[in-house]
Amino acid sequence: MAGAGPLGRICGGSTLGTPAPLGLQKVAWNGRQVGETVRIRIEDMAERELKRKSPEGAARTEESTSDTGAVPAQNEAGEKIKAELDDLLDEIDEVLEENAEEFVRSYVQKGGE
Amino acid sequence: MAIAKICGIETEYGIHRSNPGDNPVTSASLLINAYIAGLKRAQWDFQDETPGNDARGFVAGAGTPPEIDVHLVNAVLSNGARYYVDHAHPEMSTPECASPLELVLYDKAGEEIVRRSLALANSYYPGEGQLSVHKNNSDGKGNSYGCHENYLMDRNTPFARIAQQVTAHFVTRIIYTGAGKVGEEVRSGGEAANFQLSQRAEFFEEEIGLETTLKRPIVNTRDEPHADPRRFRRLHVIVGDANLSEVATFLKVGTTALVLALIEEGRLDGAGLLLENPVQALHQVSRDIGLARTVELVDGRYLRPIDIQWELYRFAREYADDGGLEVLGDEDAGKDLLRRWESCLAVLEEDPMQLANVLDWVAKLQAVEGYMQRHGLDWQDPKLKAIDLQYHDIDPAKSLYTRLRMERLVDSEAVAVAVACPPASTRAYFRGMCLTRFPENVASANWDSIVFDLGEGPLRKVPMTDPLKGTALHTENLIGQASSVEDLIERLGA
Numbered sequence: 001m002a003g004a005g006p007l008g009r010i011c012g013g014s015t016l017g018t019p020a021p022l023g024l025q026k027v028a029w030n031g032r033q034v035g036e037t038v039r040i041r042i043e044d045m046a047e048r049e050l051k052r053k054s055p056e057g058a059a060r061t062e063e064s065t066s067d068t069g070a071v072p073a074q075n076e077a078g079e080k081i082k083a084e085l086d087d088l089l090d091e092i093d094e095v096l097e098e099n100a101e102e103f104v105r106s107y108v109q110k111g112g113e
Numbered sequence: 114m115a116i117a118k119i120c121g122i123e124t125e126y127g128i129h130r131s132n133p134g135d136n137p138v139t140s141a142s143l144l145i146n147a148y149i150a151g152l153k154r155a156q157w158d159f160q161d162e163t164p165g166n167d168a169r170g171f172v173a174g175a176g177t178p179p180e181i182d183v184h185l186v187n188a189v190l191s192n193g194a195r196y197y198v199d200h201a202h203p204e205m206s207t208p209e210c211a212s213p214l215e216l217v218l219y220d221k222a223g224e225e226i227v228r229r230s231l232a233l234a235n236s237y238y239p240g241e242g243q244l245s246v247h248k249n250n251s252d253g254k255g256n257s258y259g260c261h262e263n264y265l266m267d268r269n270t271p272f273a274r275i276a277q278q279v280t281a282h283f284v285t286r287i288i289y290t291g292a293g294k295v296g297e298e299v300r301s302g303g304e305a306a307n308f309q310l311s312q313r314a315e316f317f318e319e320e321i322g323l324e325t326t327l328k329r330p331i332v333n334t335r336d337e338p339h340a341d342p343r344r345f346r347r348l349h350v351i352v353g354d355a356n357l358s359e360v361a362t363f364l365k366v367g368t369t370a371l372v373l374a375l376i377e378e379g380r381l382d383g384a385g386l387l388l389e390n391p392v393q394a395l396h397q398v399s400r401d402i403g404l405a406r407t408v409e410l411v412d413g414r415y416l417r418p419i420d421i422q423w424e425l426y427r428f429a430r431e432y433a434d435d436g437g438l439e440v441l442g443d444e445d446a447g448k449d450l451l452r453r454w455e456s457c458l459a460v461l462e463e464d465p466m467q468l469a470n471v472l473d474w475v476a477k478l479q480a481v482e483g484y485m486q487r488h489g490l491d492w493q494d495p496k497l498k499a500i501d502l503q504y505h506d507i508d509p510a511k512s513l514y515t516r517l518r519m520e521r522l523v524d525s526e527a528v529a530v531a532v533a534c535p536p537a538s539t540r541a542y543f544r545g546m547c548l549t550r551f552p553e554n555v556a557s558a559n560w561d562s563i564v565f566d567l568g569e570g571p572l573r574k575v576p577m578t579d580p581l582k583g584t585a586l587h588t589e590n591l592i593g594q595a596s597s598v599e600d601l602i603e604r605l606g607a
Contacts, residue, residue: 085479085483088480088483088516088517089480089483089484089487091513091516092480092484092500092513092516095503095510095511095513095516096496096499096500096503097499097503097511100495100496100499100503101495101496101499103129103499103502104253104495104498104499104502105495106129107127107129107252107253107502108252108254108256109127109128109129109137109201109202109251109252109256109258110137110200110201110202110256110258111200111256111257111258111326111327112125112199112200112201112202112204112257112258112259112326113125113199113200113258113259113261113325113326113351
């Protein structure tokens with residue numbers, strides 16, 4: 001019953017008929033995303049990275065973008081980005097399929113649409 | 114006057130099975146069946162489908178049946194989506210959404226459903242050739258498959274005006290909507306591209322047309338509104354990439370919805386944002402990762418793609434000041450969209466690499482370039498294509514996208530809800546809730562009707578020709594209070 005599980009619990013049964021049974025608009029965008037300016041900047045990325053590494057920050061990394069607190073210096077941010085990229089490249093090395101090149105060769109699709 | 118920009122996305126996923134020689138149609142069926150086997154589901158109803166109708170006023174291939182194989186797996190889900198095998202791909206069509214942010218949520222819910230399907234299918238057939246599924250648009254060997262957007266438009270807006278005025282947006286939006294691609298698949302003469310902004314751009318050969326699989330046009334003329342044809346048209350957009358980035362999807366859908374509203378309002382009349390050679394420009398923009406090369410306009414100007422985006426942004430900003438964000442269904446999301454559009458253009462102008470945690474093509478480019486430097490590789494190294502492909506793998510154990518810690522707009526809990534429940538803001542609500550509440554009695558469904566089987570007597574068809582009717586506001590109490598499906602039909606007066 002994949003996918004059917006949550007149906008009865010969330011959409012159906014006793015919750016029907018009560019106000020906004022899905023609560024979609026309320027839960028979907030977890031507050032901060034809508035209506036706030038997002039500064040897509042180096043500082044944000046660095047700050048996000050800090051939060052990601054702290055246990056509290058891990059669950060709500062998005063919040064960092066709405067902060068207006070201290071802004072790290074450019075070169076410090078640059079260092080952090082470098083470190084982040086290094087972590088990422090380590091991960092790519094880890095997860096890149098062992099037979100990646102063979103997989104790419106055998107990956108043939110029919111056209112669609 | 115612009116009308117509400119109800120929107121949806123259809124995504125064809127790439128599918129691969131490790132047994133060589135396996136039929137992709139079988140693989141796609143296996144994937145989808147693994148998911149829907151346990152669901153009480155309704156069949157898709159093809160009766161009203163007319164993909165051969167051309168918005169320019171004629172019917173292609175009149176007398177021949179539409180290109181749909183009705184024997185393949187085809188289900189409508191409780192969240193209002195359609196999940197089916199199309200050609201040789203699993204395809205997910207989101208339910209109709211009223212705002213671009215809601216559509217981001219349902220696009221991600223669609224991904225999650227495919228992800229669950231994959232886990233189930235591979236657990237059912239361990240060792241027999243595992244499936245892998247990619248949310249991408251080409252196999253790197255010249256075969257492309259689509260990610261189509263759909264926007265509700267006012268029938269009174271002349272199609273020629275839409276086609277003429279939207280093209281510059283389709284060509285230039287790829288600076289933030291592109292999913293990125295290592296190399297090229299279609300030789301166009303000149304220097305070979307190492308990296309392109311868009312997966313799809315190089316497959317487009319025409320400015321306008323009905324085709325989707327060959328001689329692909331930038332503006333597709335399919336005239337199949339899935340709604341009252343006297344009031345509505347549905348602009349079927351085939352020129353976009355499938356995005357994993359939530360921000361890219363949000364911008365793709367939101368900016369396009371706004372540009373279409375500007376066209377309906379006549380606000381782009383005389384703006385002069387018309388390209389001299391749109392197809393060539395699309396190819397050129399995709400290959401210019403420096404975002405510096407200009408394209409020629411009909412009035413003789415030469416502008417960078419970002420200049421054209423800035424002009425469109427200013428029109429949209431002015432429209433928003435006049436109350437235009439109403440068409441996006443959610444004013445807060447509309448305001449956020451404008452701010453993101455502006456800041457995205459500003460950062461792209463300054464240094465695109467700052468968007469490596471935001472946009473797909475930048476994320477992919479950063480990963481590929483970093484990998485090249487670390488291992489001393491050149492652009493021809495096949496490992497780079499492997500990184501490109503694996504970026505799109507939807508299996509969380511393999512996906513590179515999920516490792517890039519991209520900015521998110523919707524949280525996982527909301528996505529889990531959207532896997533099962535329809536959006537409250539369109540007729541998808543009625544479709545999804547009827548399937549949830551009366552799964553045994555829904556004989557079939559499609560975008561603009563539901564057919565009920567009451568057990569005895571004739572089947573009862575409930576038309577839903579207005580996408581804005583059948584919302585939670587209209588039907589929540591009705592469905593909640595109905596004691597049985599017969600009672601529901603009676604209350605509907607159907």
